[in-house]
Amino acid sequence: MTIHQLYERRPLSQSSARRDAAHFIDGAFTQGTTGKSWENFHPVDGSLIGRVPEGGRAEVDAAVTAAHAALRGDWGRMSVVERTDLLGAVADEINRRFDEFLEAECLDTGKPMSLASHIDIPRGAANFKMFTDVAKTVATECFPMTTPDGAGALNYALRRPRGVIAVISPWNLPLLLMTWKVGPALALGNAVVVKPSEETPLTATLLGEAMNKVGVPRGVYNVVHGLGPNSAGELLTQHPRVNGVTFTGETRTGEAIMRQAAHGIRPVSFELGGKNPALIFADADLDKAVEGTMRSAFSNCGQVCLGTERVYVERLIFDEFVARLKQGAESLRPGRPEDPSTGIGPLVSKEHQAKVLSYYARAIEEGATVITGGGVPKVPADLAGGSWIEPTIWTGAPDNAAIVNEEIFGPCCHIRPFDTEEEAIELANSTPYGLAAAVWTENLSRAHRVASRMDVGICWVNSWFLRDLRTAFGGAKQSGIGREGGVHSLEFYTELTNICVKL
Ligand SMILES: NC(=O)c1ccc[n+]([C@@H]2O[C@H](COP(=O)([O-])OP(=O)(O)OC[C@H]3O[C@@H](n4cnc5c(N)ncnc54)[C@H](O)[C@@H]3O)[C@@H](O)[C@H]2O)c1
Numbered sequence: 001m002t003i004h005q006l007y008e009r010r011p012l013s014q015s016s017a018r019r020d021a022a023h024f025i026d027g028a029f030t031q032g033t034t035g036k037s038w039e040n041f042h043p044v045d046g047s048l049i050g051r052v053p054e055g056g057r058a059e060v061d062a063a064v065t066a067a068h069a070a071l072r073g074d075w076g077r078m079s080v081v082e083r084t085d086l087l088g089a090v091a092d093e094i095n096r097r098f099d100e101f102l103e104a105e106c107l108d109t110g111k112p113m114s115l116a117s118h119i120d121i122p123r124g125a126a127n128f129k130m131f132t133d134v135a136k137t138v139a140t141e142c143f144p145m146t147t148p149d150g151a152g153a154l155n156y157a158l159r160r161p162r163g164v165i166a167v168i169s170p171w172n173l174p175l176l177l178m179t180w181k182v183g184p185a186l187a188l189g190n191a192v193v194v195k196p197s198e199e200t201p202l203t204a205t206l207l208g209e210a211m212n213k214v215g216v217p218r219g220v221y222n223v224v225h226g227l228g229p230n231s232a233g234e235l236l237t238q239h240p241r242v243n244g245v246t247f248t249g250e251t252r253t254g255e256a257i258m259r260q261a262a263h264g265i266r267p268v269s270f271e272l273g274g275k276n277p278a279l280i281f282a283d284a285d286l287d288k289a290v291e292g293t294m295r296s297a298f299s300n301c302g303q304v305c306l307g308t309e310r311v312y313v314e315r316l317i318f319d320e321f322v323a324r325l326k327q328g329a330e331s332l333r334p335g336r337p338e339d340p341s342t343g344i345g346p347l348v349s350k351e352h353q354a355k356v357l358s359y360y361a362r363a364i365e366e367g368a369t370v371i372t373g374g375g376v377p378k379v380p381a382d383l384a385g386g387s388w389i390e391p392t393i394w395t396g397a398p399d400n401a402a403i404v405n406e407e408i409f410g411p412c413c414h415i416r417p418f419d420t421e422e423e424a425i426e427l428a429n430s431t432p433y434g435l436a437a438a439v440w441t442e443n444l445s446r447a448h449r450v451a452s453r454m455d456v457g458i459c460w461v462n463s464w465f466l467r468d469l470r471t472a473f474g475g476a477k478q479s480g481i482g483r484e485g486g487v488h489s490l491e492f493y494t495e496l497t498n499i500c501v502k503l
């Protein structure tokens, strides 16, 4: 029976028993000591999923202490092969419990199962597998040198785990983005304390069961739920015994975390916001450019940091492209995650829905023309409690408009014509962000020429969201600090010592 058939009779939100989240500290689940918690709602219909405990100083201290104890214990004494065998088993356990992770992720986010079953959950396992390979195969460096006495000396580099890593993760791809950090951290010998987003606690909690099942020593993986400021997030990122902070989230939040982590000096690795452009030249394969921009603008209800919110189209094909993208946007049917015909899910929360709707209103004030969307879709009565939003396309806004310069993080994009390659490049690079870009052209020279001038961390040509996990991933300008992926993750998750031996 397919996962969809499982729910044909009853919606996911009514098929699942109430699910409370729990902290996972030193190998044990606990509701903690603060007595504070919040309600977790299903974004599809507003139904209650369960409660989430808010961790405080005691929980953060206990988790950091457990992580350090793990480093001094069996985990710290394990060989790379023993460690990576365990993490390979974690990946296998995620795959063994695939449907449970899928159900939990879709309950928390409301995203279609057809999306999460192809992206979110498989990447949860792949992120562990990828970095076990890196940890087992990465070489180190060695520099023989001459010395005045002629005998010479040998320099070689040794890498060791950085220590206890704080992982602060967002709500849009909860399992994928949390394991994108936990995978390399653990494969390279660290221990972690994860603070998932308050919107999406379930898969981080479930991963604790997988860790225990395969025998990862207690204290290696810890989860403390909480909010950001004045809560577990802030306490964790300023904790004196945390050795590094890796964060994925909004740029403004990154600024706050940087201040919090500064006291006592600890390195940060940031993957932040974006306002990503797509450049579509007249010689592009229009079918592919429309299909790719449909995904990059509307997938995951536009809640993808790498998504496209600015589309620049060569004037010759502007009207045709706008008409084609409008047609695509209007074909997306809102629905429940478990419904295979669902084309688009809801936003993650009522708060986020209000934020996106405020930009929809701002667009009108700024003089934009609404090509399609601009509000809340009509949905069946049983979905009325959800955080629904219409996929929206604008044209005609000024280049300094908020909808053209500020990250909205919803299923919306502004399309503007351009006349020359230089103009397109200047427009693409015109915001404080520099995360991703997409260039659509069949001209090989132009593809390489334009891509090389995108001031971003990743540029796709005639594609979007193709991800080779060995490549460097991260943002330029206000979209991030550092790169993670493949051997690039070594820089943040290990400390390097150069040893010079006189021969
Ligand atoms: N660059 C990337 O790879 C990437 C990937 C996904 C999402 N994002 C960005 O994330 C944002 C959406 O996710 P979000 O709304 O969860 O982001 P957010 O910044 O609101 O929150 C992210 C996480 O940070 C925590 N947090 C908030 N304030 C904190 C503080 N002062 N100290 C410690 N922790 C704190 C939150 O509790 C949450 O766990 C968008 O801006 C999107 O572009 C970037």
Ligand SMILES: O=C/C=C/C=C(\O)C(=O)O
Pocket: 172, 173, 177, 180, 303, 304, 305, 306, 467, 473
């Ligand atoms: O929403 C942002 C998506 C980020 C994706 C990754 O970090 C990845 O594919 O590794």
